[in-house]
Each structure stands twice: as structure tokens, then as C-alpha cells.
Amino acid sequence: MSTIVQKFGGTSVGDTKRIEAVAERVARTQRAGNKVVVVVSAMSGETDRLLGLAKAIDPRITGRELDVLLSTGEQVTIALLCMALAKHGVPAVSYTGAQVRILTDSAFNKARIEAIDEHRVRADLDAGRVTVVAGFQGVDENGNITTLGRGGSDTTAVALAAALKADECQIYTDVDGVYTTDPRIVPEARRLDRITYEEMLEMASLGAKVLQIRSVEFASKYQVNLRVLSSFEEGTGTLITTEENIMEQALISGVTLNRDEAQITVAGVPDRPGIASGILGPVAAANVEVDMIVQNTGADGTTDFTFTVHRNDYDRTVEILEKVAPEMGAKGVRGDRKIVKISIVGVGMRSHAGIASRMFKALADDGINIRMISTSEIKISVVVDEKYSELGVRILHSEFGLEDAANLHNA
């Protein structure tokens, strides 16, 4: 008898009809001989409605009471889903985060799970009951209600699966799995059957917004088999698991595109120790996150220092640097919003040389100029002009044969 955790997001429980559809799916899973724990989000729109009430009182509201307010959203869903399960003849019992005792720290609005007491849930499962748990929320050691921040329901599901040593944690969403790239750009994009945690982390952080990053980290840490599936269609989705569970590993698993960044260069800085911290110190102090960083030393004893930030932080960052640059003896600050980052991701590249040069050549053959390069163990990213966004993704998807499931070696 397997233990399965199933998580349904806000769209999947958006109204009572959809909640009944979720109940049917859960009932099928239980009748197939599984112990089922369900984790649900607030009904879509509900969190925003509650936030609207709070903001009518205080537009910059944060803190303890916001969590008391927002946690009601999932509490409504757990009750309604249990009612729907009962109607389908499935005995079910609901739990708030506090009732399970999902213990978190006291960082209201963005708490982190510290421990889960799985005993009550396990007793219900052993007694043949489906347990329905409110995602996104917990309780601190003083009994205060906390929330995990947006998207935290995924983390609740994975943490419960870890605590219960569940066989699988299934995340139902509005997509039917993880794709080799965005199908809106490459119609031949293919749903991946399996992918490693590391690859998923690189894909998620690079713009494939299927799962909350923290939940994948959690799944990786506790080796929870995580499956992404569609709430609305049948299918086996994509299993995110350990490398050992993937027999034939492709070189490259996917191509991602990130349109959210902008590039900034501090040009002609005298090349001496402390340049990086001199430039990035004031940027970090303004709470701007920096992604790619490249430094080139020129022939004349000066250096160009280039990095990327989120487009929303671009103006602010340029303003900061225009003050700092003269003090450092730099020639000037220039930047460009109209860039994108394209990346290829795959654990297979660890054991294969030549992937980078093959990527660069494919882009160059079509006249795409590479402006920055950054590499990690399982990822290579390049920054190119925004106008090459789709072309760049298509070239790389094709170059590594991602449209062909049989083509594991991306020949």
C-alpha cells in the first residue's frame, strides 16, 4: 500500500465544481489502494480578496495579523474538499497547519518549516481516512499562526511527504509537466518523463515557473519523488527525482529563456583589488540582487565590469553606480534593458566536454552575438540581444535534438 501526497493549487480548487472534481480524483487514488494525503491552496482569488481587505486598512500591512487573515483561505478549502469527499463516500478529515502541527519559525509572512508532527495524520491514514491539510501555513512554538509566503503550499506538500516517507508527492497544476522548453516558442517542445532535482532547480530559477524553488530544494534534501501533473487532463506528468532513478540520462534536458534581466557595465575601472566589492557593495546595500557577473581585464590596465539585475531594479542600480563610478576612477556606466538570458540545462554535461563550444557555434552560425557567458556544473547561460530571444531558443532546442524523446544523447 503506497502513501501518496497530492497537492492542488488555487486554480484546481477555484470553485465548488472544481473542488468536486478534485474529490473525484482523490477518491480514485484512494480506491486504487493508496493512503492519500491532500494539500490544498486557497481558492483562486481568495488570497487577493483577503489582501484587499487588509490593504484597505493599512496599505503596507505585514506581520502576525496578516498570517491570521491569509491562513483562512486554505482553511475554507480543506473544509469544502472534505465535504465533497464525504459526498463521494470517502471518509476524510481536515487539518489546519496548526492542527497537524507544522512547526515553523516565527518569521511571519515568510516562515520556514522546522518540523512536522505526522502522528495524527498517520493515525487517520491507518484508519482509512483521507487527510486534507491546509497548505502554506504553520504554527510557531508559541501557537501563533504563520504562513510560508506565496507558493508555500508546494513546500507543505513536499515536507509532509518527507515526514510521512510517502512514495510520491504529486503537484497538480495547470500544465501537464515540465517541458524541454516553452512550447509557445518551440511547438516541438517535449514533455520530459523524468528530470533530476538539480536540473529542475536550474529550470525553475531560470524561468520555467512550474514549481516553487523551495519545494524542489526540500524534495532534493529529503529525496522525495516529486511529480508535476495537470489537474485538468489525464497523464503521467514529469517525475522529478534523484539521478539514480533516471536510467538513461540525456546530455541536455531543457532550454530556458529569461526576459526579466537587464545588463549594466561599469567601464574602464582601474584594475586593482577591490573593484568587485567597490561596485557590488553599494548595489547589495540597496537590496538589489545581482545574477550574472563578468569581469574582463583590458590591455590598458583598466577593466570592464558587467553584471545583470532584474529589469525592475535597473534604473535604481544605474543611479547608484553613476555616483560610485567617478570615485573609483571609472570611465562611465552604460547598460541595456533589451537583453535576454538563454540557458541550456542538463546533468549529462558534467561528463561530456564540448557542450559549451557546440552551443556557442550553433548561435554564431545564425549570426547571434553572445554578450555574456556564465557556466555552472549543469548549466550554460548566455546573454544575447532581446530580438534573438525566440530564434536563440529554437536553434538550441534543435541543435541538441530535444524534440526527439529517443535522442537521449542529443546528437
Add this chain to the structure above:
Amino acid sequence: MSTIVQKFGGTSVGDTKRIEAVAERVARTQRAGNKVVVVVSAMSGETDRLLGLAKAIDPRITGRELDVLLSTGEQVTIALLCMALAKHGVPAVSYTGAQVRILTDSAFNKARIEAIDEHRVRADLDAGRVTVVAGFQGVDENGNITTLGRGGSDTTAVALAAALKADECQIYTDVDGVYTTDPRIVPEARRLDRITYEEMLEMASLGAKVLQIRSVEFASKYQVNLRVLSSFEEGTGTLITTEENIMEQALISGVTLNRDEAQITVAGVPDRPGIASGILGPVAAANVEVDMIVQNTGADGTTDFTFTVHRNDYDRTVEILEKVAPEMGAKGVRGDRKIVKISIVGVGMRSHAGIASRMFKALADDGINIRMISTSEIKISVVVDEKYSELGVRILHSEFGLEDAANLHNA
């Protein structure tokens, strides 16, 4: 330093503007040097919205999950009120019923409070914080969320006041106190400054729907000073307290009118033991509640047995009795929906004879025929034709001089 419990119902917290008005009032009470505990209901309409969601899934929903659902209504209000208090510079902390630990039995949807752990609330009050508690809800010994049934927020407030030995429990409503009678019938009706628990219980159960009966019973049992006030106007309202706290007690405190009953007579029943149970047994078995009961023995060895039921139960009850009557040898069943019950209430009548005859004479002088009479220690009720409703109330209000506050002896 006094401890005050203030309870605000759904209309008083109906939107965020009204919640801010409540916050101002609470802030004033605290700044006047009081320790303040606030009990709130769900925002008006919210409980019905939640019930609507539940009924879309199961029209006859009851049980555990309904309480999980409905309890979110007050949880939203406590959070919003704490936000509004914080904005007014008043430190405040919210508690759900489970967080206070308002321990109830496990009768979901209509639980009864068994104990209140007041320690956390008291610690907050001692630290200068206003505490805002969700009304209507509690938790059973197994950690399940329970609700007290409609109107239960009044009971929460009184129970908290008892546990904290508060100086006063103030119930804010949409009326500014308890009146000698319905001002829509008698424009001279006067707001009572003080009234005893017993009188209030008789007034409430007789149709003056200001307070939930259970909360008055609770206040009486624990000698909690209960004050009814308007949320929207200034004023001192009506204090409901022990007889000892009312120096000059009027003979009669009020006149009430109940339009919800119907009269049924089983005529010509052979007069022998077991008549009453023979008639009322089948009625009780059908869950029909009986109010007034009168039995008269006739000269011919038969008796007429008359009683009142709620108008909604009239048809059902007549149908039952038409089967039972022939078996008992009764001559027939007749009834009348078009009757009303008028009552006078006052602890003063305990020590004064002649109140009843004065009441009957006043009605007779104006040609009003009395069809039934029922008396208790502090109440006399008569049933009359519906057409005399307003006239009967006006005659009695005037007869006992209730329009004149100085006229304590109802001369």
C-alpha cells in the same frame, strides 16, 4: 483599573470602514484606563457566503467540517480589527477560539463552552495589549474546531468576562438598549437603564430579540454585568444585572408581543388520567415545541385541552392530532393561526398581588377578549385575537405607566 469585554456583531464590523470605527471606540476605552478584551463576529454576510459554498456541495451539510469552514469568518475579523488597532497606535493581538483555548464539548455546529483558559489573554492585558478574540467558536479536547451556533458570539463574550472576572461585558448591537416595549408599536416606549437577568430572559424569549438567551443565562449564572449598547450612537444603553444592583425596582419592566404562535384545541376529550401525555406525546415525538398549555374541565365529564405551537408547526400538529383525537374519544380538533401572545414582565410582581387582575381588567375595559392565560413568577401572558396586537400592547404599556421613568411603581 477596570477590565471590560466589548462584543461587536456582524453589522458593526460589516466592512473595513466600520472595523476602523470599532477600533476607535476600543482605543478610547483603553485610553480611559481600562483593560479591554474585544469579541467579534464574522463580517455581516460572510457566514451566509460560506454556508452558500458548503451548500453548493451538500445542501444538508452538518458536522465537523462545517465548523472548520464557518470559523474562518470570525478569524478574518479578528485579524482586520488588530490591524486597525495597530494603525490607531494600540498594540493588539488576535486569538481564535482554539488559541485562547475556549474548550467546548464536541457537539459540532452547536457546541457548549466547558471551560476557558484565560491565562494568555490575561498576560496580554497585563502587558497593555488589547486582545481580540473570535466569537462563536472553540475547540474540543481533541483539538477539533467547534462552533457555538448562531448568535454564539454573545456567549463567548460573557464566558470570557466570567473567566476574567471582568467588571462589565458590553454587547454592541444595532439598538441602543432594551425598551419597555417595541417602539414601533408604542412611540412612548422607554429605554430601560437597568433590568434583571430574569426579566431579560423573559423579555428575550418572548420576542425582544436583542441578546442571545444563552448568553443571558450565562451572565446570570456567573453574575456578569451585561450592558447592551448601540454601535452607531453614543449612550449608556441598558445594564442587565442582579436584582441587588437595582435599587428601585419597578413592578413591571416591559410588555412583549409574540406573533409567532398558533393555538390548537382538542375539544371534548373524556376527562381521565393521561390526557395530556396522550395529546402531547405524539406532538413531542414530531419535534414540535409547545409553549402555553391550558386544560379546562367541563360539566359533562369531558375536557378541552388547548396549547400553542410555533406557526410553522401548526399544519403538521393539526394533522397529527386529527389522527390521535378519535382514538382518545375526543369530539374534534380546532385551531387558530390568527392569535398573538402579549406578556408583562417584572420582578416587582413577586411582591405585589393584584397585577394579574389589573392586567385583565385593562384589556376587558377596551373590549379585548382573553383566550388563554399563563403565569410565572415574574411574567403574565395572555393570548388574544391577532387584530388586538398593537392595541393590547398600548393599553398595558399605558396601564402600568411604563412611558414614565419616574413612575417606578407603575401607578
